[in-house]
Amino acid sequence: MTRTMLKINGDRLNEHLQRTCSSWGAIANSTGMRRLALSEEDKLTRDWLIKECKSIGCDVKIDAMGNIFAIRPGTSKDKQPIGMGSHLDTQPAGGRYDGILGVQAxxxxxxxxxENNVQTHCPVALIDWTNEEGARFPGAMMCSGVWSTKSATSLxxxxxxxxxxGCTMRKALQDIGYLGETPCDYRENGLESYFELxxxxxxxxESANKKVGVVTGVQGMKWFSVxxxxxxxxxxxxxMDQRSDALVTAARFVAAVSETAKATSLGVATVGVINNDTQSQATIPSGVEFIIDIRCSTDxxxxELCTAIFKSFDEIIQRENDGTSYDIVRTWGLPESIFHEDCIQAVRSAAINEVxxxxxxxxxxxxGHDAAWxxxxxxxxxxxxxxKDGISHNPAEYTTPEDCTLGAQVLLQAVLSYDKGCSPD
Amino acid sequence: MTRTMLKINGDRLNEHLQRTCSSWGAIANSTGMRRLALSEEDKLTRDWLIKECKSIGCDVKIDAMGNIFAIRPGTSKDKQPIGMGSHLDTQPAGGRYDGILGVQAxxxxxxxxxENNVQTHCPVALIDWTNEEGARFPGAMMCSGVWSTKSATSLxxxxxxxxxxGCTMRKALQDIGYLGETPCDYRENGLESYFELxxxxxxxxESANKKVGVVTGVQGMKWFSVxxxxxxxxxxxxxMDQRSDALVTAARFVAAVSETAKATSLGVATVGVINNDTQSQATIPSGVEFIIDIRCSTDxxxxELCTAIFKSFDEIIQRENDGTSYDIVRTWGLPESIFHEDCIQAVRSAAINEVxxxxxxxxxxxxGHDAAWxxxxxxxxxxxxxxKDGISHNPAEYTTPEDCTLGAQVLLQAVLSYDKGCSPD
Structure with missing residues (x-):
């Protein structure tokens, strides 16, 4: 059999995906998932994954941020692995596909x-990146960011x-036994290339009635704490006229974030976290903090959108003139990513061959995705x-078993196609 | 010495007030207080209070909600005590006078x-009401409400x-040893009358340049959970145009609460508590809850103000038409109170005598005050x-030592005046 005719086993893929989700992190009476990074559910899923990888002859390394690298050797002695990865953690009320599909595939x-005794030239690695969601430990794509050494947040x-x-990330890693010894740094534990389904x-x-997206890059993102x-x-x-109510000002800001993104059509902006210091029914709030997530196609x-949003805040402060004030700190950012033509082409040719x-x-x-870092x-x-319906970060998130199978098949063929390009013969 | 010449010891009052605040619940580097109901700080203050009351011959009873009744006997065998009380608990970031002054006085x-061997006709009772602030356990004036049997919230x-x-009130009472055996019910543990400084x-x-307010009643209040x-x-x-963002809607509502109260001039309305279910930076919020506190001079x-606020919510939902919705539950209310002429007159005559x-x-x-219930x-x-500056529920809350002394002196004379009216001679 030629390599281009190799087929993944879709039934097995979907069965494992559903069974591991049902076992570790399922939200009762729904297909929703709550598998927070480094939780007990995450640990059990990781343990299962490592056992599976070892059973098919992979070497497994855990790095200093808990990222798992399961490596199937290639024939070459000098090549780094071709990476395939994503993440097993979810949002607090997420679905069964975001991240999980990429690892299972x-x-x-x-x-x-x-099973087919395929000998690749490059080693091939499965990677589970820790805390991609940033839902438990603030900072999305945290550990691929550390590995790339390009994130502003150090190890x-x-x-x-x-x-x-109040649990630190270090303690959480220790508690579940995933504070590994492999350096979390691409220069010491590197890859030849990286593919993510x-x-x-x-x-x-869905709107365009297409089956596969060939991803050419990731939009730029910034998070601010206000x-x-x-x-x-x-x-x-x-x-009423003698109040400096921080929550009223924060409320006006939250509405302005949404209204400015809508009015300018420059991108999307969301407030997903809000905290009020006092939280007492009979006290006018004096301190309120919230986080804005802003994303646009280019940096x-x-x-431009950040500037427009902050301008709307200044206008509110001036208009209300009620003694409230605000401060902004940029907490996180991911520059716009432009993917590599070699990898884009490997995905495109694999997808064309399939569908x-x-x-x-x-x-x-x-x-954002680990692939961006x-x-x-x-x-x-x-x-x-x-x-389905474009819904994600929601228990209603859904992708058909056929599409999961197709994605995994394209991943297989993209990896083989890239590997062929590395091969000396 | 005639009773009307009796003077309280202002230096002692102020010294005890400041010392106990410094000892139990002081916020570092400020005169702010954080003495939450049934906390360790509250327990230590209660223990001290009971010791002081016993040392001057009072009988102390703890009721089933932890309310403390320290009773100095009178000459009458049938009369109930004349009560003087307030509360020792504070807001999370409150001051040294709200409630505390009334108990210390x-x-x-x-x-x-x-000290003056005064024999009153009625017994005279000091009362410390549990959880007046409702800051730790939601529901202000909770335990005077239970005692009155008129609160909608039962024992x-x-x-x-x-x-x-997640700690229940029952457990908190048990933990600090204040789950008492006296029934929390005015019909079984009653008072002749009640005065609160x-x-x-x-x-x-302050604006009117007056020293003493003779309080004739308490405005009506309602709390709603939205x-x-x-x-x-x-x-x-x-x-952006496909979102149903619950936090954006809640933010518009919070701003509307403030704006409606301002625009109508009917009373005051405040949102002091807000909670977002997911609290994840990268997830559009689907559930947000907040509490509104609305107060007006009459029921x-x-x-009218409640109706105006809810109408503003409906207008927002209709105008935005983004698929978000809301529910309202009334969580607490205190009907407008009209105080009794006999007690008002006792306070007024005492105050006139003093200043x-x-x-x-x-x-x-x-x-709201325990006196309302x-x-x-x-x-x-x-x-x-x-x-000072009308500020309360804030570490900057301040009342001069002279005004504290004056208030306690008026309290003494109001009690004696009322007692005289009960006396058979």
């Missing part, structure tokens, strides 16, 4: 290579990041499959 | 009666109320002293 590719900084209950998480493929300050006071005795457009040119489209990712240091690309 | 009155309901860490917590006395519902989604991939005006008619004014309380079952009134 990579495992299915390794199984297919193993030591990440270790000190705390969850809402992911659900689109948006409506574009703190509104006012003056505490008694909710019964403080006249320049992103700057034909009419069923595929080039697409830019609106969500990887692409800053190794050749990278991604494969998207459709999300 | 009552203690000083008991000491003065004791058993209150036992199950949880703090933000309190800081005004607003700017009216839940906004939307649809979760990915913050990067969900287009009828209160109804003369020009220095006093009748006033309606804009804040007491007034539904026994004759009651209150004494207000000025708050």
């Amino acid at each position: 990579a495992l299915e590719v390794l199984r297919t290579l193993h 030591e900084d990440c270790y000190e990041v705390k969850d809402s209950e 992911h659900i689109e998480q948006g409506p574009k493929l 703190r509104c300050s006012g003056r505490e006071g008694h909710s019964g005795t403080t006249p 320049q457009i992103l700057e 034909g040119e009419a069923q595929i489209m080039d697409i830019k990712s609106s969500a 990887c692409s800053t240091v190794v050749k990278s690309s991604m494969i998207f499959v459709p999300s | 009552a203690l000083e009155v008991l000491r003065t009666l004791h 058993e309901d209150c036992y199950e109320v949880k703090d933000s860490e 309190h800081i005004e917590q607003g700017p009216k006395l 839940r906004c519902s939307g649809r979760e989604g990915h913050s990067g991939t969900t287009p 009828q005006i209160l109804e 003369g008619e020009a220095q006093i004014m009748d006033i309606k309380s804009s804040a 007491c007034s539904t079952v026994v004759k009651s009134s209150m004494i207000f002293v000025p708050s």
Whole structure:
């Protein structure tokens, strides 16, 4: 059998995906998932994954941020592995496909290579990146960021990041036994290239009636922490015109974030986290903090939208003139990524072989992915499959078993195609 | 010495007030207080109070909600005690006078009666009401409400109320040893009348340049819990015009609460608590809950303001038409209180004796107090002293030592005046 005729086992892929989701992190009475990074559910899924990878002859390394590298050797002695990865953690109320499909598909590719005794030139690695969601430990794509060394947040900084209950990332890694010894640094534990299968998480493929997205890059993103300050006071005795209510100002800002993104059509902006210091029914709030997530197709457009949003804040402060004020700190950012033509071409040719040119489209990712950080240091690309109704980060997230199978098949063929390009013969 | 010449010891009052605040619940580097109901700090203050009361011959009873009744016997065998009380708990970032002054002043009155061997006709009781602030266990004036039997929240309901860490009120009472055996019911543990000294917590006395407020009643109040519902989604991939963002709707509502109260001039309305279900940077919020506190001088005006606020919510939902919705539950209410003429007159005559008619004014309380619930079952009134800049529920809360002394002196004389009216001779 020629390599281009190799087929992954779709039934097995989908069965493993559903069974592991049902076992570890399922939200009762739904297909929703709550598998927070480094939780007990995450640990059990990781343990299962490693056992599976070892059973098909992979070497497994855990790095200092808990990233798992399961490597199937190639014939070459000098080549780094071709990476295939994504993440096993989810949002607090997420679905079964975001991240999980990419890891399960990579495992299915390794199984297919193993069963068919395929000898690749480059080693092939499955990677599970830690804390991609940033839902438990703030900072999305945290550990691929550390590995790339291009993130503003260093390994030591990440270790000190705390969850809402005060547990540090370092302790969480230790607690579940995933504080590994392999350096979390691409220069010491590198890859030849990186491919990531992911659900689109948006409506574009479905709307265009396409089966596969050939991902050419990832839009730029920035997160800001905004703190509104006012003056505490008694909710019964403080006249309305003598108040400096930080929550009222924060509320106006939250509405302005949404309205500015809509009005300018420059991108998307979301407030997903808000905290009020006092949280007492009878006290006028004096300190409220919230986080804004802003994303645009290019870094320049992103700057424009940020400027427009902050201008709307200044206008509110001036108009209301109620003594409240605000501060902004940029907490996180991911520059616009442009994927590598070699990898994009490997994905495109694999997808065309599977479903034909009419069923595929080039697409830019609106969500951040580990591939964005990887692409800053190794050749990278991604494969998207459709999300039903474009819904993600929601228990209703859904991708058909057929599309999951197709995505994994394209991943297999893209890896083989890239490997062929590395081969001396 | 005639009773009307009796003087409380102002230095002792102020010294005890400041020392106990510094010892139990002080916020570092400020005069702010964080003495949450049934906390370790509250327990230590209660223990001290009981020791002081016993040392001057009072009988101490703890009721089933932890309310403390320290009773100095009178000559009458049938009369119930004349109550003097307030609360020792504070807001999370409150001051040294709200509630605390009323209890310390009552203690000083008991000491003065004791030292001068004054024999009153009625017994005289000091009362520390549990969880007046409702800051730890939601529901302000909770335990005077149970005692009056007029609150919508029963004793058993209150036992199950949880703090933000999931500790029930019953457990908290047990943990600090204040789950008492005396029934929390005015019919089984009654009072002849009730007087409460309190800081005004607003700017009216100061603005009018008066020293004492003769409180004639308490405005009506209602609290509502509002839940906004939307649809979760990915913050990067969900287009702005396809979002049902519950936090954006909640933000518009919070701004509308403030704007409606301002525009109508009917009363005050405050959102002091807000909670977002998901709290994840990259997820569009689908569920946000907040609490509104609405207060007006009469129950009828209160109804008008509630109606106006809810109408503004409906207008927002209709205007935005983004698929978000909301529900409202009334969580708490305190009907407008009208104090009893006998008690108002006792306060007024005592105040006039101390500072003369020009220095006093009748006033309606804009804040809720335990006296509001007491007034539904026994004759009651209150004494207000000025708050600097009208500030309360804030570490900057301040009342001068002279005004604290004056308030306690008026309390002593109001009690003696009322007792004289009960006396057979």
